[in-house]
Amino acid sequence: MRRISLIDIAGAIVLVAILALAPMFVSSNYLTGVLTVCAIYGIWASSWDFMSGLTGRENFGHSLFIGAGAYTAGFLATIWSTNPWLSLPTAVGVAIAFSLLVGFPTLRLRGPYFALAMLSASAILQRLCLIFWEYTGGEEGLYGLDPLIRSPLHYYWFVLAVLVITVIVLTLLAQSHWGLLLRAIRGDEATCQAAGINVTFYKIASLMISAGFAGLGGALYAHYQLQVSPPLFSVVVSITVIIMVYVGGIGSIYGAAVAAILLTLLTEMLRGFGEYRLWIYTLTLMLILFFLPNGLIAPLWRRLTERLR
Amino acid sequence: MLQILIYGAVSSAIYAMLAVGFTLIFGVARILNLAHGSFYALGAYAAYVLTSLLKIPLFLAAPLAVLLVAGFGVVMERFLVRPLRQSQLAVLMITLAVSLAVEQALFLIFGSEYRNVPSFVAEKMSIGGVDISGQRLLALVAGVLVLLTLWLFIQRTRLGAAILAVSQDPEAAQYMGIPTNRIFSIVIAISAGTAALAGVLVSPFLTVQPSMGLLPMVKAFAIVIVGGLGSIPGSIIASLILGYSETIVAYLISTSWTELVSLVAVVITLMIRPSGILGRRAAF
Numbered sequence: 400m401r402r403i404s405l406i407d408i409a410g411a412i413v414l415v416a417i418l419a420l421a422p423m424f425v426s427s428n429y430l431t432g433v434l435t436v437c438a439i440y441g442i443w444a445s446s447w448d449f450m451s452g453l454t455g456r457e458n459f460g461h462s463l464f465i466g467a468g469a470y471t472a473g474f475l476a477t478i479w480s481t482n483p484w485l486s487l488p489t490a491v492g493v494a495i496a497f498s499l500l501v502g503f504p505t506l507r508l509r510g511p512y513f514a515l516a517m518l519s520a521s522a523i524l525q526r527l528c529l530i531f532w533e534y535t536g537g538e539e540g541l542y543g544l545d546p547l548i549r550s551p552l553h554y555y556w557f558v559l560a561v562l563v564i565t566v567i568v569l570t571l572l573a574q575s576h577w578g579l580l581l582r583a584i585r586g587d588e589a590t591c592q593a594a595g596i597n598v599t600f601y602k603i604a605s606l607m608i609s610a611g612f613a614g615l616g617g618a619l620y621a622h623y624q625l626q627v628s629p630p631l632f633s634v635v636v637s638i639t640v641i642i643m644v645y646v647g648g649i650g651s652i653y654g655a656a657v658a659a660i661l662l663t664l665l666t667e668m669l670r671g672f673g674e675y676r677l678w679i680y681t682l683t684l685m686l687i688l689f690f691l692p693n694g695l696i697a698p699l700w701r702r703l704t705e706r707l708r
Numbered sequence: 709m710l711q712i713l714i715y716g717a718v719s720s721a722i723y724a725m726l727a728v729g730f731t732l733i734f735g736v737a738r739i740l741n742l743a744h745g746s747f748y749a750l751g752a753y754a755a756y757v758l759t760s761l762l763k764i765p766l767f768l769a770a771p772l773a774v775l776l777v778a779g780f781g782v783v784m785e786r787f788l789v790r791p792l793r794q795s796q797l798a799v800l801m802i803t804l805a806v807s808l809a810v811e812q813a814l815f816l817i818f819g820s821e822y823r824n825v826p827s828f829v830a831e832k833m834s835i836g837g838v839d840i841s842g843q844r845l846l847a848l849v850a851g852v853l854v855l856l857t858l859w860l861f862i863q864r865t866r867l868g869a870a871i872l873a874v875s876q877d878p879e880a881a882q883y884m885g886i887p888t889n890r891i892f893s894i895v896i897a898i899s900a901g902t903a904a905l906a907g908v909l910v911s912p913f914l915t916v917q918p919s920m921g922l923l924p925m926v927k928a929f930a931i932v933i934v935g936g937l938g939s940i941p942g943s944i945i946a947s948l949i950l951g952y953s954e955t956i957v958a959y960l961i962s963t964s965w966t967e968l969v970s971l972v973a974v975v976i977t978l979m980i981r982p983s984g985i986l987g988r989r990a991a992f
Contacts, residue, residue, distance in 0.1 A: 457797055504979040511740045511796065511937075515929060516978050522926060523971040530964055638804060645801060678816070681809045688792060688802050 403574070406704045411653070415563055418660070419556060428551055435555045435623055437663040438562040442616035444643040444659035445562075445652050449569045450609035451641075452650040453578060454602055455585035456506070460517030461640050463501065463524055464494040464610040466632035468617025470528075473541035473627035483545045486618050494614020495607045502606045506599065518634060525632035540628030547622045558619055562656065565612050569652050572608070581605055582650075642684055648697025657696045711838045712955050718844045720951025721851030725906040726924050727931035727943040728855060729899030735938030736875040737892045739789055740796070742803040744903055745925030746810035750777045751904025752911035752920065753814055756823045766826055774904045781900025782893050790889070807921065814918035825911035847909040854902055855944060862940070871895060875938065923967070930970035934977045936987025945985055949973070 418438075422431045443465060451458045468490035475486045505516040528535045535541065548554040572578055580601055583591050592598050621627045630636070643662050647654030665683075669676040687695065730744045754773035758764045764772070784806055792798040829842030862868035873881040874891045882888050906924075914920070931950055935942030950973060954966040977984060 457800070459800075504975070508978060508982050511800075512933075512978065512982060514800065515933060516974070519926075519930070519933075519971050519974040523968065523975070526968050526971065530968070641801070645797075649797075675816070678809065678812045681805050681812065684805045685788070685802065685809075688798055688805070692792075692795070692798065 403570070404704065406707055407653075407700075410700070410704075414657070415559070419559055422552055422555060431551045431555050432623075433664065433667050435551070435558050436620075437660040438555070438558045439616050439620045439623065440640070440643065440659040440663045441562045441656040442558075442565050442619070443613055443640050444647065444655040445566050445569055446609045446612035446616065447640050448644045448647070448650065448652050448655040449573065449612075450605045452644060452652070452655070453573060453581040453585065454605060456602065457514045457641070458517050458606075458609075459514040459634070459637055459641070460501075460519070460521035461609075461613055462632050462634070462636035463517065463521035464497060464613035465617040465620070465636060466521070466524060466528075466627075466629075467497045468494045468614025469621040469627045469631050470535070470541070470617075471614070472618040472621040473544060476544040477541045483547050483622060486622070487547075487615060490614045490618035491611045494610045494617070497614075498606045498610030499603070502603045506602045506606060518637070521632050521637060522634065525629050528629040528632065536628075538629065540626060542626050544622055544625045544627070546625060547619075554623065558623070561615065561619065565615075566653055566656050569608075569612070573650075573652055577601075645684075646687055646691075646695050648694030651694075651697035654694060654697030654700070658694070661696075710835070712952070712959055714835060714838055714840055715844075716952040716955035718840075718848045718951075719955060720948045721848045721855075722906050722910055723927055723931055723951050724855055724944050724947035725851050725902050725909075726928040727935070727947055728858065728940055729902040730925075730928040731932045731935070731938055731940060731943045733895055733899040734932070735940075736871055736895045737785075737793075738878075739785070739793070739799055739803070739896075741789075741896075741899070742800060742925070743784065743806040743810070744899070744928055745921030745923075746807045747777050747781060747900040747903035747921075748907040748924050749814065749918070749921035750780060750810060751907030752825065752916045753818065753823070754904070755908045755911055756825050756916055759826055760824070766828060770828075770905075770908050773908050774901050777904035777907075778897040778901040781896045785892060785896040790892070807925075811918050811921065818918065820917060823916040825908075825916060827912040828909075841913060843909075843912045847906075850905070850909055854905060858898070858902070859940070867894065926967075927970050930974045932984075933974045934984055936984025939984065939986040942984055942986030 418434065421434060443461065447458060447461050450456070471490040471493040472483075472486035475481050475489060476483060501517065501520050505513055505520075508516060528540075529537055532538075546554065548557055573581075580591070580596060583596070584598055584601060588598055617631065620631075639662075640659075643659040644655040646662060647656070647658030666676070666680065669679055672679060691698075726744070726748060729747075730741065733739050733741050733744075751773055754776050755766075755769055758769035758772055759766055762769075784803075788802050788806060789799055792802055827841070827843045829846050831842045833840055833842055833845060862871060870881070870886045870891055871894070873884065873886055874888050878888050881891075907920075927950070931943050931946040934949065935944070935946030950970050953973070954969045957969050958966050
């Protein structure tokens with residue numbers, strides 16, 4: 400990964416400014432809501448990219464951490480009815496605990512095994528939610544969460560700020576010595592081990608970071624929807640996140656966040672096509688896989704900035 | 709007791725038909741095919757269209773449905789998977805995209821209502837006091853026959869030897885003059901065909917609807933992990949283990965717990981023996 404240049408910072412500031420000011424020009428609660436969801440997907444996608452994009456261990460069960468964070472917020476609000484702001488740190492903690500629980504047995508695995516193990520783990524949690532419906536609310540889930548901030552516009556700005564901080568923190572980490580080690584693990588794990596690097600520690604730690612941010616995003620989503628339900632754990636959520644990172648360009652983090660925002664907006668715009676919407680989405684995915692194997696956002700930005708230099 | 713024995717055998721046979729194809733295509737072509745469940749769903753829908761809409765007699769419609777789906781598998785492998793084989797993630801994504809596209813296409817064409825496929829055998833039978841529909845017994849018999857045929861085909865024929873050779877070392881096999889790409893096409897055809905046959909056989913007694921492929925695919929995953937990715941005997945053993953433990957759980961606890969069985973089995977296997985019962989390659 401190359402160093403951040405002034406152009407990158409300028410581009411980021413312009414983009415964030417556009418996103419932050421967009422609801423001022425077109426003032427509608429609908430648009431603010433859509434943009435909030437965009438920002439939350441941005442947090443999920445960049446957190447996926449930090450672990451899986453850098454180490455090359457594709458996590459097909461990211462929804463596990465998202466759902467864990469969201470349900471933590473749900474339980475805190477509906478059962479213990481604590482201060483809603485407490486749910487953010489707690490959700491991060493619970494998601495990290497889950498990453499340890501799942502990470503230790505599965506992260507030693509190679510190739511498709513890790514992907515499958517994570518997929519199964521998230522499916523187990525979704526089934527458990529339905530089986531213990533007395534506590535989790537079953538299909539309907541948990542209702543009656545309190546919003547963190549009353550005004551939808553202010554909440555959107557808060558979520559956007561969280562997204563910006565997430566991307567900055569993860570990018571700095573990815574640029575550090577730490578990120579270099581993670582990419583080295585993707586390149587050749589055996590060599591890293593031979594060089595005396597504690598590979599397992601780095602993989603677990605990066606999964607913990609990834610899970611923590613995903614859980615935070617989950618809690619933010621729960622407080623936006625004011626409700627949590629089992630589909631949060633579903634494979635479709637994990638897959639949507641992976642598609643976003645793929646479009647953004649794997650391993651770039653900022654690309655994942657931008658792609659998440661664009662794709663969420665695209666999905667919203669395609670709502671007019673009704674039943675054909677998902678079909679168009681799938682076909683777009685196929686075209687991207689064939690014609691843009693390195694993704695769209697990050698390579699495009701790289702080419703643009705090289706022109707400008 | 710006898711009931712558990714018979715019903716467990718039926719579900720084991722169906723699982724085995726799904727898992728063998730899934731593991732075969734991974735073992736030979738290293739393709740982790742997330743669209744395997746859609747072969748199963750397409751088989752069931754093809755049988756529905758051929759019998760209910762085109763009024764073709766069932767004994768003709770069933771093989772026709774299997775052939776159609778096998779053809780679909782070959783086309784998918786040739787034009788969608790093969791160009792992307794270099795990247796494992798791309799293969800996972802494209803097969804997933806295919807499965808989503810198939811599910812949505814079925815939904816757009818047929819809607820989300822359940823469809824009915826006529827039974828091959830309408831009579832109910834009774835074995836030792838246990839009532840069982842003839843269709844379930846047929847699924848059991850057909851499953852065993854298919855697995856036996858496949859086993860003989862791979863062990864006894866020239867083509868089977870070529871498939872084994874490619875699964876051991878694709879490059880060396882290519883140097884020995886085995887056309888690996890044609891072998892991949894044959895293997896995906898077998899894989900799609902067996903999954904479609906499973907779909908055709910179970911469609912009379914299970915619900916036929918667009919998302920029917922997802923759960924069987926998760927099961928096939930689970931079986932293949934427990935048995936060892938790429939090992940056919942392993943996946944048969946794992947099908948028996950899973951088929952029976954699910955039936956037992958359904959009887960002792962409740963049917964809603966059955967889906968957990970396979971998932972828990974996956975996690976335990978990955979923790980204790982990640983290469984599965986009979987897996988050849990170590991997973992770590």
